[in-house]
Every structure is written in C-alpha cells, then in structure tokens.
Amino acid sequence: MKKSNPTIGLSHLRITLSESFYIGPGRADLMELIAETGSISEAAKRMGMSYKRAWGLVQVLNEGFGAPLIEASRGGNAQGASLTAAGREVLERYRGMQEATRKAIARDVEALGALQADMSKQK
Amino acid sequence: MKKSNPTIGLSHLRITLSESFYIGPGRADLMELIAETGSISEAAKRMGMSYKRAWGLVQVLNEGFGAPLIEASRGGNAQGASLTAAGREVLERYRGMQEATRKAIARDVEALGALQADMSKQK
DNA sequence: AATCGATATTTCCATTCGGACATATCGAGG
DNA sequence: CCTCGATATGTCCGAATGGAAATATCGATT
Numbered sequence: 366m367k368k369s370n371p372t373i374g375l376s377h378l379r380i381t382l383s384e385s386f387y388i389g390p391g392r393a394d395l396m397e398l399i400a401e402t403g404s405i406s407e408a409a410k411r412m413g414m415s416y417k418r419a420w421g422l423v424q425v426l427n428e429g430f431g432a433p434l435i436e437a438s439r440g441g442n443a444q445g446a447s448l449t450a451a452g453r454e455v456l457e458r459y460r461g462m463q464e465a466t467r468k469a470i471a472r473d474v475e476a477l478g479a480l481q482a483d484m485s486k487q488k
Numbered sequence: 489m490k491k492s493n494p495t496i497g498l499s500h501l502r503i504t505l506s507e508s509f510y511i512g513p514g515r516a517d518l519m520e521l522i523a524e525t526g527s528i529s530e531a532a533k534r535m536g537m538s539y540k541r542a543w544g545l546v547q548v549l550n551e552g553f554g555a556p557l558i559e560a561s562r563g564g565n566a567q568g569a570s571l572t573a574a575g576r577e578v579l580e581r582y583r584g585m586q587e588a589t590r591k592a593i594a595r596d597v598e599a600l601g602a603l604q605a606d607m608s609k610q611k
Numbered sequence: 612a613a614t615c616g617a618t619a620t621t622t623c624c625a626t627t628c629g630g631a632c633a634t635a636t637c638g639a640g641g
Numbered sequence: 642c643c644t645c646g647a648t649a650t651g652t653c654c655g656a657a658t659g660g661a662a663a664t665a666t667c668g669a670t671t
C-alpha cells in the first residue's frame with residue numbers, strides 16, 4: 366500500500382490561510398481521526414502513515430495556525446490527543462467547505478467525466 | 489525563487505478524474521500559458537519551472553485523460569504547442585469550477601481568517 | 612520502584628523529485 | 642545544406658521526502 370489516493374471523481378480542496386499554513390483533505394482526515402480515537406498513533410495507523418509523519422503534521426497544524434489545533438499529553442491516564450476548540454472549529458468549517466464545493470461543481474465534474482468517456486471511446 | 493506558493497486566502501482545487509489523472513491549479517496554469525504563448529518552453533519559463541518538468545506535465549496531461557489535451561510540433565514555422573479542443577474544454581471547465589468554488593466558500597474562508605486573527609491576537 | 616501506554620525525538624537509509632545541462636530531432640527557409 | 646527555434650530525451654547529482662526502528666519521556670496506577 367503506497368499512495369491510496371482517494372476520492373476519485375471528487376475534489377481535493379486545499380485552503381491556504383497564510384504563507385506557511387493550509388488545510389487539505391489529508392490534514393482534515395488526520396484531525397478527524399485524532400478526535401475519534403483520542404490518539405495520534407492510532408490515527409496514524411488508520412491513515413496508513415507512520416507515526417513520525419502524523420506527528421510532523423500535528424506540529425505543522427499547531428504552529429501554522431495562530432493557535433494550537435491539537436492538544437496532546439503523555440503519561441498517566443490523561444494521555445492521548447484531542448482537538449482544541451479552535452481545532453474543532455477549523456475541522457468543521459473545512460468539512461462545510463468540502464460539501465459546499467462538492468455541490469457547486471457537481472455538474473462540471475460530471476460533464477468532465479462524460480467528456481473523458483467520449484474522447485476515450487473515439488480513441 | 490523556490491516555491492512561490494500562490495493564492496493565499498484562496499483555494500487550491502484538484503479534480504481527480506481517474507486513478508492516474510487529475511487537474512489542479514498548476515496544471516491548469518501551465519495549459520493556459522501554453523495556449524497564450526504557443527510554446528511549452530516559454531510557458532515553463534513563465535511558470536518558473538524547468539522545461540523538463542513542464543514537458544513531463546504535458547505527457548501526463550496527454551496520457552492521463554482519454555485524449556491529448558496539448559498538441560506540440562517541432563520544426564518549420566508551425567513549431568510550438570497549443571491546446572486541443574479537449575484541452576480547451578478541460579481548461580475552461582476547470583476555471584469555471586475554480587470560480588464556483590471561490591463563490592461557494594467565500595464566507596467560510598473569511599470566517600477562518602477571522603478566527604485565525606482572533607486566536608493570534610489572544611496568543 | 613516498577614509497569615504501562617502513548618507521546619516525543621533521533622538516527623539511518625532507500626527512494627523520489629527535480630534542476631542543470633547536454634544532445635538529438637524536426638522542418639521551413641535562406 | 643546549413644541555420645534557426647522549439648520540441649524531445651537522457652544523464653548526472655544534490656535535496657527533500659518519508660519509512661523503520663530504536664530510544665527517551667511522562668504521569669498515573671499498582
């Protein structure tokens with residue numbers, strides 16, 4: 366399993382908020398999995414990526430935005446990771462944008478697919 | 489000049505049409521510059537990328553879609569490159585999708601920017 | 612003090628990516 | 642037949658990417 370490039374027929378939306386920060390589908394999925402599992406390592410496993418990579422992304426997400434989006438603590442029974450209030454809001458908004466985009470371009474995506482099919486048929 | 493990652497505050501939209509083909513802002517810009525200049529090398533120069541990379545992208549664009557999107561010929565006075573009919577349609581549709589997306593998520597982008605500003609202010 | 616589970620961090624290494632550069636190729640026109 | 646401009650293609654090499662694995666750290670529980 367190398368690059369399970371997802372969402373065929375769909376759109377990858379990346380929102381660039383500053384010169385050093387953006388949020389895209391991968392980072393959003395990671396945030397969501399962290400929220401679900403309460404663990405960076407478990408989220409990484411489910412994403413099929415190494416812990417190192419996931420941890421690096423967490424760093425970027427925390428330092429790139431004005432405030433931390435993910436909170437992690439080690440030791441004790443409070444160990445694990447979760448989204449901050451800002452993190453939850455960013456994720457929620459991003460999901461909203463994804464959905465809005467999907468609706469806005471649905472016709473065009475379909476048209477492109479049809480065009481591709483036509484051209485392939487003619488060969 | 490390394491990575492002049494553009495469109496701050498805007499969105500990068502990538503449309504995945506098949507497992508091996510997508511079109512995103514960079515490829516669209518390249519196609520547009522090829523159409524404008526009639527030359528792969530000139531388009532590459534204006535994009536700030538090497539001819540090799542631009543040529544590779546042209547290959548991908550021509551082989552990934554069902555039909556060639558770019559037509560190039562060498563020698564004589566007909567030398568140069570231009571978009572095929574399919575290429576023009578793909579580009580036009582992609583631009584339309586970009587615009588539709590921009591409109592659809594404008595409010596959210598603004599809200600995210602505001603949130604970021606607020607959080608940064610509090611520090 | 613020892614254990615446990617998850618985060619944090621480093622080292623090592625294979626692979627990929629892409630730039631720079633050198634050629635090769637083509638076809639019209641001089 | 643030689644030049645010109647642009648496409649087409651290969652080679653070489655440094656940088657960046659990212660995985661694997663080992664190790665360190667933390668804090669509550671036992």
